[in-house]
Amino acid sequence: AQKVTQAQTEISVVEKEDVTLDCVYETRDTTYYLFWYKQPPSGELVFLIRRNSFDEQNEISGRYSWNFQKSTSSFNFTITASQVVDSAVYFCALSEARLVNSGYSTLTFGKGTMLLVSP
Amino acid sequence: GAGVSQSPRYKVAKRGQDVALRCDPISGHVSLFWYQQALGQGPEFLTYFQNEAQLDKSGLPSDRFFAERPEGSVSTLKIQRTQQEDSAVYLCASSQVPGQGLAGYNEQFFGPGTRLTVL
Numbered sequence: 001a002q003k004v005t006q007a008q009t010e011i012s013v014v015e016k017e018d019v020t021l022d023c024v025y026e027t028r029d030t031t032y033y034l035f036w037y038k039q040p041p042s043g044e045l046v047f048l049i050r051r052n053s054f055d056e057q058n059e060i061s062g063r064y065s066w067n068f069q070k071s072t073s074s075f076n077f078t079i080t081a082s083q084v085v086d087s088a089v090y091f092c093a094l095s096e097a098r099l100v101n102s103g104y105s106t107l108t109f110g111k112g113t114m115l116l117v118s119p
Numbered sequence: 120g121a122g123v124s125q126s127p128r129y130k131v132a133k134r135g136q137d138v139a140l141r142c143d144p145i146s147g148h149v150s151l152f153w154y155q156q157a158l159g160q161g162p163e164f165l166t167y168f169q170n171e172a173q174l175d176k177s178g179l180p181s182d183r184f185f186a187e188r189p190e191g192s193v194s195t196l197k198i199q200r201t202q203q204e205d206s207a208v209y210l211c212a213s214s215q216v217p218g219q220g221l222a223g224y225n226e227q228f229f230g231p232g233t234r235l236t237v238l
Contacts, residue, residue: 037229109162109163
């Protein structure tokens with residue numbers, strides 16, 4: 001069975017601080033995908049990144065960066081120079097990479113980390 | 120362009136009432152998912168449609184939950200004889216069917232959700 005653990009329930013930082021959100025996953029699949037989603041107060045889940053299990057290169061997108069460590073089953077997310085608009089709940093998720101004939105795969109989410117950025 | 124829309128955004132029901140939640144996926148998206156998000160938790164998979172076919176309903180918590188997508192576009196999640204434990208946000212997501220490659224690759228686009236409160 002798949003499992004995603006986000007041990008940090010809530011993190012509070014002051015604007016311009018860097019913050020790292022942790023994500024640890026469990027799966028028996030050798031091929032899988034990892035995701036981060038942002039859920040602002042409006043409720044809609046906003047896709048941030050997808051990473052497949054074959055690609056352990058770290059990725060940077062503006063103030064966001066992701067550190068994928070297959071050896072420790074972790075996929076951590078860092079926000080550099082945080083801003084008030086970054087305040088939201090962030091979810092890490094895991095998806096099996098099923099064969100195309102099955103046509104779909106579902107997402108297994110962690111419980112989320114609420115990030116509060118104060119001015 | 121239009122994203123995934125859901126209605127109503129908020130629904131209050133008395134225990135024992137039946138409710139119907141609507142999802143309008145992105146036009147042309149063949150795959151449609153329903154998730155349930157309890158307070159302080161991550162979304163959990165309920166059911167999956169490919170066109171009008173319900174291929175997976177393994178996440179539906181009881182036989183009081185029923186989903187349909189009769190014409191392969193709009194979907195309705197119905198909950199009969201609602202209970203307090205049904206209180207949650209119900210999220211709908213749609214994605215394209217994979218043409219090539221692994222099924223896990225396709226990004227799911229989420230709607231804003233329907234917040235159901237059962238009194």
